[in-house]
Amino acid sequence: MSSSARTSDVLVIGGGIIGLVTAWRAAQRGLATAVVDPEPGGGAAQVAAGMLAAVTELHYGEETLLGLNLASARRYPDFAAELTDLTGHDLGYRRCGTLAVALDADDRAHLRELHALQRRSGLESEWLSGRDCRRLEPMLAPGVRGGLRVDGDHQIDPRRLAAALVAACERTGVVFHREWAERLLVDRERATGVVTRAGAELAVGQVVLAAGSLSGRLAGVPEAVLPPVRPVKGQVLRLTVPPPLAPFLSRTVRAVVRGSHVYLVPRESGELVVGATSEELGWDTTVTAGGVYELLRDAHELVPGLTELPLTETRAGLRPGSPDNAPLLGPTGLEGLLLATGHYRNGVLLTPVTGDVMAHVLTTGELPDEARPFTPKRFSAALTEQPA
Ligand code: GLY
Secondary structure (H helix, E strand, C coil), rough: CCCCCCEEEEECCCCCCCCCCCCCHHHHHHEEEEEEECCCCCCHHCCCCEEEECCCCCCCCCCHHHHHHHHHHHHHHHHHHHHHHHHHCCCCCCCCCCEEEEEEEHHHHHHHHHHHHHHHHCCCCEEEEEHHHHHHHHCCCCCEEEEEEECCEEECCCHHHHHHHHHHHCCCEEEECCCHHHHHEECCCCCEEEECCCCEEEEEEEEEEEHHHHHHHHCCCCHCCCCEEEEEHHHHHHHEECCCHHHCCCCCCEEEEECCCEEECCCCCEEEEEEECECCCCCCCCCCCHHHHHHHHHHHHHHHHHCCCCCCEEEEEEEEECCCCCCCEECCCCEEEEECCCCCCHHHCCCHHHHHHHHHHHCCCCCHHHHHHHHHHHHHHHHHHCHH
16 A cells, blocks of 8 residues: 555544544544554553543643643543443443542641632532541441542443444444554654554544554654653552442442552442552563552551452553543644544543543644643753754
């Protein structure tokens, strides 16, 4: 195939949930769209717990990201309903709320600070005593000292979301190239397509690089526009609550124990997801005894009865971390190359808004206002700045 024979208007590199939602929304807008990925629907969504935690995962200095997170959370009900109507897939979208609890005085002080930040940011959360926490969730440890009830932080099952997005893409005419993208093709300072590992040339109008933690590794991408994305390992466990014991927990329960985040996400199916470590170890996805031990130890401190449950799965995935923990969305300094990557801890939450933003920019060339702060050019500008 010659690189002058255009195979689609848009080629999305990466068939994780971010690449899939971009492809689906682009195809809905009438663009001939293809995805290149050996295993569409795979990636970090196969590991993620699926918390939609804009409020409980709020951090100092991330107010701009909060705006995008909230915009996406607001879209979730309609987004999930649209996907289910189109594909018949149940996404496990559950408006269950979240309880963030404290186990000791330090945790309590930390949570009080988070509560104050939430209130200053106009977010809804309610401070509860330890006794009120246990009234809501009787399986909690007697030592729980207090907590924050956030009814607006929900959950979705990311594996179901990924399968539904594959089905939505298929129904909307997206073409899947089930192979690896090997190299970006650049001709006269414009991205024109990719060469696959099997040697095929896919020539396109616009290329969207949405390869999660791998996004910074595609050959052929000029250094100045290569996304500064790094892998951040997360180990996650899955336990099963047998039917007579259900409901074990009625909402997501989370805490910071000895400085590490631990969360327990109960699905209606009886699956209980326990996550997650956060490790800067490059491309390593080994499940370690230490990782499993620490997660179980911390989860056990929150909910002692959990050690009775069957441990059904252990797995590690790679979050696409970016320098400011926020995604990179939209055009790069290389014409024809766009990014949808760097979603770090918020990929599942940011899926609906990412699809809308990317479809808008692919059809108009402009980032919508809500996405302007997330332009990839915020990093390439710093790269090309000359010292005074
Ligand atoms: N947002 C949860 C995590 O990244 O572990």
